[in-house]
Amino acid sequence: MLFRSPAVFYAACKQLLTINGIIAINVWGSNRQVLNKASECINLSFNHRVLYLPVKGRGNVIAFAFANDFPSVSMQQLQACSELLGAKFSVEYPKFLKDLKRHNRKTFKQFITK
Secondary structure, eight states, X not given: OOOSSHHHHHHHHHHHOOTTOEEEEEEEXXXXXXXXXXXXXXXXXXXXXXXXXXXXXXXXXXXXXXXXXXXXXXHHHHHHHHHHHHHHHTOOHXXXXXXXXXXXXXXXXXXXXX
């Protein structure tokens, strides 16, 4: 199925999300104009319920877009989970969590409680 525009595509993605749903979108970030346009479209499609994580040393940004009724999660829960998964898979999840919080100071509190 082809979509007429990115907005139509993201609206279709949003409709597929369950209450606990999150979609991860890889956005090319080395071209600021392309990144801004893509971010604007994603933000509008998901009612600004989006967190962005720039990938260090790469030209891309990961956008995490949340379902409208996504329940809040505590920072304590996320830290424990990131440490467990980091140890299990040898991935820097605790660092990613810190970066996610740092890059989304205003919107982070929409999804994450203290």
